[in-house]
Amino acid sequence: MPSRPPDAPTAPHRVDAVLDEFYALRTPSGDPVLDAIATAIFVEDAFGVTLSDAEIDPAHLAGRDAVRHLLTRHLA
Amino acid sequence: MVEQVQSRIMGFIVSNYLFGDESRAPEPDESLLESGIVDSTGILELIQFLESDFALEVKDSETVPDNLGSVANLTRFVLERSPDAEPAS
């Protein structure tokens, strides 16, 4: 695996900044499950991780804190 | 009975989506989506056909490939919903 460039989203000091980007501009769908799916799409693309079905759920993806927690696990 | 229903459905597929080109009629088990015969908006015509020609009511939750995705599935769906299905002529 090539070394990650210093500014990559997955670098520890960058994760929060990249999450900030997502929350700065989004269009909520009005359905918590669909919003969780939309968040999953962003997270998987921006951070290069793959979530399980159980994780694509409001319990894990509703709100910035929950997402941050999930990412800490995946990027460890 | 099965044959009558299936042949009526096949007839609709050939005339409505293939404009009469029998040579490209699908196999009964062939996926109508995968073969490109029905696109994502063309499915609505299929639903309308079932509702008008077989006097069925197709619920939103029933608009799934298991019911509507192939001629065989459509035939089974029609027969299940009205066991003595006569085409509404």
Add this chain to the structure above:
Amino acid sequence: MCGICGVATPGPPPDAALLLRMVGRLRHRGPDGSGYLRDQGVGLGHARLAIIDTTGGAQPLSNEDGSLWIVFNGEIFNYVELGNELRSRGHAFRTASDTEVIVHAWEEWGERALDRFNGQWAFALWDRTRRQLVLSRDRLGVRPLYYAHTGGGLVFASEVKALFADPSVPRALDPAGLDETFTYWSTVAPRTPFAGVRQLEPGHVAYLDAHGFRSHPYWSIDFPPRGEEPGQDAVANAEGLRERIVEASRLRFTRSDVPVGAYLSGGIDSSVTAAVVARHTDVPLDTFSLRFADDEFDEGDYQQLMARRLGTRHHDVVVGPQDVAEVFPEVVRHAEAPLLRAAPAPLFLLSRLVRASGYKVVVTGEGADEVLGGYDLYREARVREFWTRDPSSDVRGRAAELLYPWMARAPGQAPAFARGFFGLHLAADDPALSHRPRWTSTAALKGLLTADMRARCAESGAPLDLLARLPAQSAGWDPLARAQWLEMTTLLPGYILSSQGDRMLMANSIEGRFPFLDRDVVAYADALPARHKLSGLEEKYLLKRAFADLLPPEIVRRPKQPYRAPDAASFCAPGAPDWVSDVTGADALAAAGVFEPRLVQGLLTKARRSGGSGLGNTDNMRVLAVLSTQLLHHQFVVGDGGDDAAPATPLTAIDLTGEGQP
């Protein structure tokens, strides 16, 4: 803007009458004047739309000693800076035109001059010393350039109708071109819908001399490897993007000797360009919009909102299905290609409004979707990638509802089928993952072809293997970048910039200018991280952030509305014009030999049953494909594409045939 044409011929000098006829065929591109040049071995022709140096910049135009001559269609927006640099290097200018800058730049830098041009162009340069003809086209295909090899020589022109002024150029539809069109929405350069007629590829330069004809790219679309994009900070990137778009818009608005207007579609892109240019004028900006009689297509509320906010003098034209049907043959004659949507027709009516209002130039928002991540197709592609990570997951499957929210709620709509449709041909390692649904559903059109035409397509080597042209380094790009490459290679030059863009504008002698296709905007955008273009499923993320202050929130927040116009409903309702049945009659279908008559009748019967409304996506494309291809055949194969007009006056005639080489 303008039209160019010419011939290179190994024998005696070209016939002046032929050059004049070719120039006359381009009169709509250049109603303000014309010119031609004859030399041993070459002829050049020009139809002028006077925009910069309206008094001095007549063409053909030469360098100081008459060794280099040019005919040019386009604008080099940084011509002032380039001119200053060239003067400081000793070049002597006689005009204030950007055309002359090209000639001196070629003298100074040769082919590398092209790297320095920020603009849109198609030009032909005749080098009398080298006895060499040079052809070039801008990077993304804003301006057209066609050519055909003829008995040892070459004929070239801005439009096919001017090539066909030469009776020795054969006229026929190309089966391989039809195959490409009925897959990719258009042919892919160098191919055209016409056999033996080629188009110079965007970003290419070609040379013709004693060694023969050859072309190569001077530029190509490129992206950084995923994760190695130089700027990762959204705030900094938004500022950088804004600077470049503002500068691109300023150049395009101010570098003109005639007034410039702006299109306003109601969407974000043209709202940004109009808002930016409005700041560079003390007099009210004139804005132009399309409205539709049918609420389904109309964006009038958003247009009015933006026009009021900017305080523009706003003009609009209301278009209904009958208007589309009436102008459609003329639209096809200008597009010179089969059309799978009727959308160019209202744009033809819009540019006609601009001309009637006394304008020659408009700034518009084309290119933002391709370059900054605005297409629905990019969102579909991202959902498809999401599905490849677990194709059987039901929860992942619901992502289809995020694509087209109305699909989940409207009764009778079928979300499961949407998922089925968008989930077809899902292979994680497919470089064309983004485009398979479109290519597959478009290819359904080939079901209408005669058996003979299908055989001829197969013989011609169709289908085109477009993926073979993807650069090797694309394997390391972000998937969004690969989707962008495909879009910028197919839909953008083949349809958006041509059939909807240059051709509809030039049909009414209007020059379009596209800030989002500015050289520096494109370079900057191509280097952005993918999430700054498409953030999850939020399209044009950085553009929205960069210009939030200039746009009303209603426009930033509105869901993407692709530009749409009434399609089959224009041609299949009662009262459709006679030409519809004329071109789909048995004789016309047999003469063209493209479509199976029985199937065409079946299609039209089905369409007419509902007056053309409520048809599915593919059936709409079928109707348009049949009508436009039949019209094309009638106009360009049975006829010769011509609407012969005299070249516009004043006419400049330059005869170098008596002069030896310099």
